[in-house]
Ligand SMILES: Nc1ncnc2c1ncn2[C@@H]1O[C@H](COP(=O)(O)OP(=O)(O)OP(=O)(O)O)[C@@H](O)[C@H]1O
């Protein structure tokens with residue numbers, strides 16, 4: 065063993081080593097959280113380069129978030145130094161975007177295509193519906209989500225399967241068709257297209273695919289359990305069964321993107337798709353203290369359809385989990401902040417090693433307030449928010465028009481921003497005219513006098529606007545960096561000046577954001593320049609003549625590359641600042657680890673999400689299984705300390721709710737919380753009845769569990785009454801199976817005996833049975 069080899073292998077356990085040493089062909093690493101899957105991927109890449117002398121440009125490593133990709137790249141730079149520059153380490157979407165840009169002309173686009181986000185998509189759907197006279201037929205949002213589903217499933221409009229007589233299906237297909245045409249006309253794609261168009265191009269033009277197969281001899285995928293069919297199709301194209309060097313690692317228990325079409329069966333069936341695949345299981349967890357690991361296992365083992373894999377650990381049992389019972393969400397935020405400060409002071413845990421998770425974004429506002437009041441430094445890990453601000457979106461729309469004037473959605477966004485006296489009627493006439501002429505708005509703007517029914521002032525204003533766009537477009541043709549394009553755009557459009565002139569605090573902040581946007585472009589240029597220098601100074605190996613080994617984005621002009629980066633910023637991408645606590649959704653927490661984790665909102669209806677509580681058999685439903693996996697992901701992010709918190713009542717989405725404690729809490733043995741059986745916030749708990757109606761709060765009925773309400777000074781009570789025996793005048797005795805709402809008018813579903821069966825009744829008509 066030479067020095068490289070031993071350095072790369074020494075801190076791996078035997079199965080990890082086996083995965084790194086695996087000679088070639090398909091390999092599946094399937095194992096629980098924190099067992100070193102991601103470590104295996106990075107080590108294997110380094111080993112291929114250092115020991116097997118595989119050229120770095122032959123390696124494609126993909127993962128799910130930009131943040132994870134960035135971490136992986138940083139790790140590889142440590143292991144490989146400059147050689148890491150030639151690796152392709154990226155997300156599915158950004159790898160696909162880079163390849164699609166190179167092959168744009170094959171799919172009816174130009175290299176300047178822009179990437180539309182949800183907001184743009186919705187506008188395009190609306191326009192497509194309006195044109196087809198289908199405005200009233202269905203909600204545009206519903207249609208859009210159906211279109212997204214089709215794309216995740218790798219189906220173009222013509223591939224959509226619609227049963228005869230399925231009118232909604234036919235409608236969706238029609239709009240989908242019109243929508244795709246509109247995108248093409250605007251030289252735009254949406255997120256789903258990045259993968260779908262590439263997959264269908266590769267299907268139709270095998271010789272194009274062949275170029276990439278010749279290049280990428282090794283494909284590695286992290287978090288494989290979350291691939292959807294279109295992503296899997298792409299993998300199979302690039303690394304075809306049965307024998308390609310495709311390494312996938314993942315954990316079926318951490319599949320949490322079903323709602324985006326992810327299919328957990330992909331990982332379970334991998335050995336069938338790639339017969340002869342080597343399967344490696346990792347069983348040692350290196351991340352979490354044993355109490356945390358045990359709690360996580362107790363939660364996940366309740367899922368019926370899963371591969372059982374219990375992890376072991378030689379870490380200490382560690383401290384017990386801590387249950388935080390709060391009166392309401394404000395107190396929850398305060399308590400989280402208080403505990404964070406105590407951990408930092410007494411537990412010597414750095415702010416940057418702590419995280420607060422929540423199930424839905426709406427919870428973050430109050431948590432943020434709590435942290436701010438207590439002066440806890442934090443970062444909200446939601447990368448989009450900056451680029452989603454109205455003024456930043458306006459600026460991006462101008463930039464996109466600079467490279468692609470055909471982008472109607474962008475043009476409509478800024479046609480009167482800043483205000484230039486172009487009113488709605490004018491815009492309507494302009495779009496009607498463009499539709500009848502089958503031209504882009506930019507094209508018809510060049511001859512505004514031809515637009516019917518416009519007065520001379522309107523014509524004049526449109527002409528001036530066209531002149532502005534033309535100037536910007538021409539400027540973009542000659543520019544060699546992103547920042548000067550942004551600078552020119554801000555100058556010509558007077559976006560900043562207009563805001564400053566408004567003079568309010570609000571508008572000043574928005575002006576600052578635009579300056580920050582310019583700063584982002586400058587930073588982008590610097591990074592790009594540094595990468596170019598690094599690439600140039602590196603000795604290039606002999607590249608076979610038939611292989612294109614250039615960096616995938618080498619030919620992308622800087623402004624386009626900058627815009628692409630903005631478009632692909634995902635929800636989980638914000639850098640967590642130094643010395644700050646990270647605040648994020650559970651979905652964004654995948655793959656990460658922290659010394660201390662706070663999991664908030666452990667209430668039925670919040671987490672598990674209310675959506676999963678609907679339906680006949682909530683405990684076995686697919687949605688509930690997914691919530692459970694999400695809980696497992698949340699628990700297993702923690703190395704040493706895990707706090708779970710809940711509130712007795714909570715305002716969320718503008719309504720006040722009294723949710724029962726989360727069922728996931730009941731799965732964790734009380735000893736792991738360091739409490740005894742009686743102290744668990746368990747049913748029977750009091751029902752949603754105000755105090756003056758003491759029907760269920762008498763001695764026989766359930767009452768408020770004092771341990772649960774210890775922080776409460778409320779006398780109104782609520783809770784989980786499922787399983788409770790009740791009596792109804794007419795239907796007799798039964799058991800509550802579900803509740804909807806709170807208070808005496810809550811609707812309660814009761815399973816009555818005999819022929820009566822399930823009934824939904826109003827709570828106040830029930831008595832304890
Ligand atoms: N053999 C090992 N010896 C020591 N530490 C290890 C070993 N393998 C992994 N680790 C450490 O354990 C932690 C978890 O590893 P890693 O993130 O690779 O796990 P994972 O399986 O990818 O987790 P997840 O399922 O959450 O994505 C990391 O801090 C990693 O450095």
Ligand SMILES: [Mg+2]
Pocket residue numbers: 101102103286655
């Ligand atoms: Mg991982």
